[in-house]
Amino acid sequence: MAKEKFNIIVFSGDLDKVLAAFILATTAASMNMDVKMFFTFWGLNVLRKKKLTSGKNALQKMMNFMNKGGADRLPLSKFNMMGMGPAMMKIMMKKSKVPSIKEFIKTAKGLGVKMIACTTTFGFMGFDKSDFIEELDEMAGAASFLGEALEGKVSYFI
Amino acid sequence: MAKEKFNIIVFSGDLDKVLAAFILATTAASMNMDVKMFFTFWGLNVLRKKKLTSGKNALQKMMNFMNKGGADRLPLSKFNMMGMGPAMMKIMMKKSKVPSIKEFIKTAKGLGVKMIACTTTFGFMGFDKSDFIEELDEMAGAASFLGEALEGKVSYFI
Amino acid sequence: MAKEKFNIIVFSGDLDKVLAAFILATTAASMNMDVKMFFTFWGLNVLRKKKLTSGKNALQKMMNFMNKGGADRLPLSKFNMMGMGPAMMKIMMKKSKVPSIKEFIKTAKGLGVKMIACTTTFGFMGFDKSDFIEELDEMAGAASFLGEALEGKVSYFI
Numbered sequence: 073m074a075k076e077k078f079n080i081i082v083f084s085g086d087l088d089k090v091l092a093a094f095i096l097a098t099t100a101a102s103m104n105m106d107v108k109m110f111f112t113f114w115g116l117n118v119l120r121k122k123k124l125t126s127g128k129n130a131l132q133k134m135m136n137f138m139n140k141g142g143a144d145r146l147p148l149s150k151f152n153m154m155g156m157g158p159a160m161m162k163i164m165m166k167k168s169k170v171p172s173i174k175e176f177i178k179t180a181k182g183l184g185v186k187m188i189a190c191t192t193t194f195g196f197m198g199f200d201k202s203d204f205i206e207e208l209d210e211m212a213g214a215a216s217f218l219g220e221a222l223e224g225k226v227s228y229f230i
Numbered sequence: 231m232a233k234e235k236f237n238i239i240v241f242s243g244d245l246d247k248v249l250a251a252f253i254l255a256t257t258a259a260s261m262n263m264d265v266k267m268f269f270t271f272w273g274l275n276v277l278r279k280k281k282l283t284s285g286k287n288a289l290q291k292m293m294n295f296m297n298k299g300g301a302d303r304l305p306l307s308k309f310n311m312m313g314m315g316p317a318m319m320k321i322m323m324k325k326s327k328v329p330s331i332k333e334f335i336k337t338a339k340g341l342g343v344k345m346i347a348c349t350t351t352f353g354f355m356g357f358d359k360s361d362f363i364e365e366l367d368e369m370a371g372a373a374s375f376l377g378e379a380l381e382g383k384v385s386y387f388i
Numbered sequence: 389m390a391k392e393k394f395n396i397i398v399f400s401g402d403l404d405k406v407l408a409a410f411i412l413a414t415t416a417a418s419m420n421m422d423v424k425m426f427f428t429f430w431g432l433n434v435l436r437k438k439k440l441t442s443g444k445n446a447l448q449k450m451m452n453f454m455n456k457g458g459a460d461r462l463p464l465s466k467f468n469m470m471g472m473g474p475a476m477m478k479i480m481m482k483k484s485k486v487p488s489i490k491e492f493i494k495t496a497k498g499l500g501v502k503m504i505a506c507t508t509t510f511g512f513m514g515f516d517k518s519d520f521i522e523e524l525d526e527m528a529g530a531a532s533f534l535g536e537a538l539e540g541k542v543s544y545f546i
Contacts, residue, residue, distance in 0.1 A: 076538060081386070083250055085308075088429055092399055092545075095508055099530040113246055114308060132322060139308070150401075150430060150455070164448060168512040192253055196326040214257040221384045222234060222263075226537045228397070228545040229250075229386040239544070241408055243466075271404055272466060290480060297466070350411055354484040372415040379542050380392060387408075387544040 075106040077224035081217070084230055085114030085139075086149035087158050087173070091165075093230045094176035101183035109180070110217045112190035115230075116197065117141045118173065119189060119204050132198030141203070143173040177207050188212050233264040235382035239375070242388055243272030243297075244307035245316050245331070249323075251388045252334035259341035267338070268375045270348035273388075274355065275299045276331065277347060277362050290356030299361070301331040335365050346370050391422040393540035397533070400546055401430030401455075402465035403474050403489070407481075409546045410492035417499035425496070426533045428506035431546075432513065433457045434489065435505060435520050448514030457519070459489040493523050504528050 078100040082093050093109065101107045111119055120141025148157040165172065171179060180187070188210045194200070201211065221227040236258040240251045251267065259265045269277055278299025306315040323330065329337060338345070346368045352358070359369065379385040394416040398409050409425065417423045427435055436457025464473040481488065487495060496503070504526045510516070517527065537543040 078534070081250075083247070083388075089399070092397075092429060095530050096534065100534055103531060103534060105534075113250060164512060164514075170512050196322060196328050198322075214253050215261060218236070218254065218258055218261060218263075218384075224384075226534075226540075226543050227384050227386070228543070229388050230399075230545050239408075241405070241546075271408060354480060354486050356480075372411050373419060376394070376412065376416055376419060376421075376542075382542075385542050385544070387546050 075104060077108070077220065078105045079108045079110065079217070079221050079224045079227040081227070081229045082109055082111045082115035082118065083113050084149065085117040085146055087146040087161060088149050089230050090115070090118055090143075090146055090173055091170070091176070093228075094173065094180060096228070097185050098176065098180050098183055101180065101185050107180075107183075107185045108188060108217075108220055109185060110188045110190060110212075110220075112193050113197075114139065116189060116193065116199065116204075117146060118143050118177075119187060119208050120199070121203055121205055143177060143205075146173065177205075181207055186210065188217070190214065190217070233262060235266070235378065236263045237266045237268065237375070237379050237382045237385040239385070239387045240267055240269045240273035240276065241271050242307065243275040243304055245304040245319060246307050247388050248273070248276055248301075248304055248331055249328070249334070251386075252331065252338060254386070255343050256334065256338050256341055259338065259343050265338075265341075265343040266346060266375075266378055267343060268346045268348060268370075268378075270351050271355075272297065274347060274351065274357065274362075275304060276301050276335075277345065277366050278357070279361055279363055301335060301363075304331065335363075339365055344368065346375065348372065348375070391420060393424070393536065394421045395424045395426065395533070395537050395540045395543040397543070397545045398425055398427045398431035398434065399429050400465070401433040401462055403462040403477060404465050405546050406431070406434055406459075406462055406489055407486075407492070409544075410489065410496060412544070413501050414492065414496050414499055417496065417501050423496075423499075423501045424504060424533075424536055425501060426504045426506060426528075426536075428509050429513075430455065432505060432509065432515065432520075433462060434459050434493075435503065435524050436515070437519055437521055459493060459521075462489065493521075497523055502526065504533065506530065506533070 080093050097107050097109050122142040186209045189208055191211045192214045238251050255265050255267050280300040344367045347366055349369050350372045396409050413423050413425050438458040502525045507527050508530045
């Protein structure tokens with residue numbers, strides 16, 4: 073029997089929402105489902121390197137300066153407080169032995185979760201492939217993702 | 231064969247999220263799917279005229295003053311910075327030839343995407359039909375939407 | 389014929405989003421669907437008692453101090469303005485005869501909606517069962533929820 077498909081659109085780049093996405097993705101993969109995470113907009117920050125090599129124009133550079141990349145620099149959707157919130161959250165995660173996003177990326181890869189970056193927002197944000205960590209599996213557009221989602225049983229927008 | 235159904239609840243009125251919703255909706259429509267967008271809460275701003283004619287009481291007027299309508303006045307979910315963020319985003323969109331929300335509304339209509347306003351939040355926010363642009367196809371309650379969603383293959387809450 | 393299943397992950401603890409979740413859940417239940425609400429992260433605040441009895445360490449206490457529980461103390465996702473926004477929203481809800489979240493919890497229970505708290509985030513936030521109101525039906529992990537979601541027709545992440 074074919075594996076059930078489970079898909080998540082990771083639109084948000086907030087630590088708490090990304091954490092929820094990885095908990096769902098790795099849980100689904102452990103349940104032997106075929107899991108795809110489609111990172112778009114702020115969610116692309118999860119898979120970005122810290123040092124940005126691209127950024128074609130001044131506005132994109134400015135946006136990228138504010139919109140920092142890197143899995144260990146994600147803000148919180150609430151109580152961000154200039155980074156104090158995420159710091160507290162990370163200590164709480166560590167104390168409760170919840171893996172960090174970096175660890176979750178590795179676990180997800182190990183479980184066969186496919187991580188895909190959305191090319192539709194790529195050009196627009198001024199990114200290119202060299203800005204992303206090697207764990208990125210694939211680049212694809214919205215049409216390719218929707219094709220997958222249609223075959224799936226459950227799909228979330230986070 | 232009947233067309234696959236694809237539905238989106240557009241709860242958010244943030245430019246970035248609304249943009250994602252329209253990218254998904256128009257992509258799905260181009261893939262020959264039957265697409266319905268159900269605008270509710272802040273998402274109703276996308277289809278509102280700028281000048282509000284209704285608003286039954288002082289509180290609704292106050293809320294509507296802050297909660298500005300009109301597809302070209304949507305805030306960003308992050309880095310809004312009193313409107314500077316959306317302005318930057320719009321220039322980035324234009325440079326990368328990403329259509330504006332107004333253009334997306336037209337494209338979506340042309341592709342047969344149905345745009346529906348949620349009557350359940352309507353009365354509550356103090357809106358009535360005259361507050362909305364003519365591209366609005368229909369007004370319907372949550373039950374009618376859930377009936378549709380049940381027949382669909384994929385449905386997102388954005 | 390078996391009832392259709394409808395599931396919502398309530399990740400958000402914002403009044404407006406929680407309201408949307410309850411409108412969808414009670415509507416689906418009135419349409420004779422089998423409805424499960426899975427509260428996680430900030431969504432757990434909806435089912436929390438005001439007075440917190442747990443919280444194992446200082447950081448969790450501090451987080452819980454900011455992240456107030458109780459269905460009548462939820463903030464808004466927009467225009468929160470130190471609580472003025474939610475106050476306005478509540479008056480608007482009352483004027484339009486929209487039930488409060490507390491009333492929605494009761495209605496949902498009456499309609500057979502199952503309310504489940506996510507144990508995966510439980511330990512991490514420093515909560516235990518005694519922190520929750522009696523309307524809470526069950527505690528379960530992400531795997532148990534995904535098992536349910538797979539059998540359902542529609543599932544949202546709110």
